[in-house]
Amino acid sequence: MTRVKRSLITGITILIIMLAGILMFACGDGDKGDDDTETSYTITCNSGQWYDINTSYKIAPAGTTITVEVECEVFVQVANVYANEVPCTPTEQAGFYTFTMPAEDVTITAQITDADEILSSDYGMGWTFAPSQISMAEEGDSSFIANQRFELSFGSQQGFINASTGQNGLLYVDVFSTNQDVIPDDAISAVSPTLDFGNSRVVSAKFTIDLTKVNLGTTTLVFKDTDKDRIITKTITVKEYGQVENFDLWTVYVTVDLSTLTAYQDKNFRIWFSDYENLGQDYIYGSNYPESQWHDFIWSDLNRGEKTFTFLYNPEHTFRVQVGYEYFATSLDDYRYNNFSVQSGADEDGIVSFSSDGDSITVRFNSLNMAEEIQ
Numbered sequence: 001m002t003r004v005k006r007s008l009i010t011g012i013t014i015l016i017i018m019l020a021g022i023l024m025f026a027c028g029d030g031d032k033g034d035d036d037t038e039t040s041y042t043i044t045c046n047s048g049q050w051y052d053i054n055t056s057y058k059i060a061p062a063g064t065t066i067t068v069e070v071e072c073e074v075f076v077q078v079a080n081v082y083a084n085e086v087p088c089t090p091t092e093q094a095g096f097y098t099f100t101m102p103a104e105d106v107t108i109t110a111q112i113t114d115a116d117e118i119l120s121s122d123y124g125m126g127w128t129f130a131p132s133q134i135s136m137a138e139e140g141d142s143s144f145i146a147n148q149r150f151e152l153s154f155g156s157q158q159g160f161i162n163a164s165t166g167q168n169g170l171l172y173v174d175v176f177s178t179n180q181d182v183i184p185d186d187a188i189s190a191v192s193p194t195l196d197f198g199n200s201r202v203v204s205a206k207f208t209i210d211l212t213k214v215n216l217g218t219t220t221l222v223f224k225d226t227d228k229d230r231i232i233t234k235t236i237t238v239k240e241y242g243q244v245e246n247f248d249l250w251t252v253y254v255t256v257d258l259s260t261l262t263a264y265q266d267k268n269f270r271i272w273f274s275d276y277e278n279l280g281q282d283y284i285y286g287s288n289y290p291e292s293q294w295h296d297f298i299w300s301d302l303n304r305g306e307k308t309f310t311f312l313y314n315p316e317h318t319f320r321v322q323v324g325y326e327y328f329a330t331s332l333d334d335y336r337y338n339n340f341s342v343q344s345g346a347d348e349d350g351i352v353s354f355s356s357d358g359d360s361i362t363v364r365f366n367s368l369n370m371a372e373e374i375q
Contacts, residue, residue: 038062044107050076050178053108062103069096070110074118075178075222075233080111114178114220114235121230124155128204130221130234131244135286137211138241146211147189148285152223152232153204160201161227163193172227175207179219182238187213211285214238244287252313256297256323256363259305268296271363272322273311289314321363 038061045053051072060066068088070078081088081097083106088097099106120126129151137146154160164171169190177183187210193202218237225231256271274292283291295309313319 039103041101041103042105043101044105046107046109048110048112051078051110051112053081053110055108057101060101062101064101065098066101066106067091067096067098068108071095072112074231075115075220076112077115078110079113082109082111083107085109115233117220117235118231118233121225121232122155122228123159123230125153125159125225125230126155126232127152127234131284132235133237133239133244133287134209134214134284135211135239135241135244136214136216138286141212143210143212146285147208148211149206149208150221150234151204151206154202154225157196159228159230160196160203161225163195163200163202165193169193169207170202170205172225173205174222174224174226176222177219177236178222179217181215182217182219183209183214183221183236186210216240239286241286242288244284249289249312249314252311253308254311254321254363255306255308256302257306258299258302268298270294270296270322270324271309272320273309273313274320274322288312323363 040059040061043055043058043060043066045055047053051070054069054071056067057064066083068081068083070081072078078095081090083099084102084104086099088099088108090097127150129149131148134148135146137143161170161172167190170193173191175188175191176185177188189208189210191205191207194204194206195201196203216238218235221234221236223232254271254273256269258269272292272294283289289312293311297307301307
């Protein structure tokens, strides 16, 4: 019996020692596991008005490679992507970037710039008149005078859009500027349509920009056709009045000879000079080439029946000269002309004679090859 008791006591002792060892090992392993537990950090994406940012993980431990995708509208492009202001690395796949997760929370941001111009789109939609430079309003000019026209065509018949309109013009278009400080939304008028023969679809359209509301700078003008999911754009620079340079100009001299005029009304004379072929078609408000120019004079101003005037001239265009009596119609707030005649060129000697009711005026032009080119 004694031997049995001793064996039992020995067995129990060994069992207790083994259990104690197991418990000590388990506790030691638990401490080691706590030391190796990986801490994860959050990733926040700051998307913008015209772009979305997404990442391969929203929560990740330090050292993880994170992929960033930036999707943006066609009229803007990604310049840089940052993880906590640290540049991400572009991949070979457009729109994708990578970075290594740091031991902290991360915010993803993107630097967006305007993309290249999109001058045409599906079915032939494109600009028919859209200047690259426009002018701020001259001091004192109201929006009635100081506005710039833009026109576009919706292309082929398949491109014509629904003619439904609302308070802001066509329902299926949207026009805006990417830089509201340069051309704000309230400077852009409602879009006016030109309808097809059935008056149910829009063939072309136009709108204006109020130049009293624009500011110096460069922006992208975006025109969206939401009916057919098309976009065209135009890069526009707003300049000071008179600084828009869209023509190389010459100075020309026009001499008016009234020596054979036998009678005249008791009113001022006016000589009026304008771009004949393009009058009102491609004129840019505030450009270096005025839409029209004129000089007023009276008979007593003439020296031996002649007077010479200076005008700016675009040698690639046909010009018009009008000479006649000028008077101011207060009720219409408008200038009217009682003209002798109109011409659009001179003979080889640069002489053109005007006549009306027996009276005549001779207008002489200097030879254009002797004109002074403006630098």
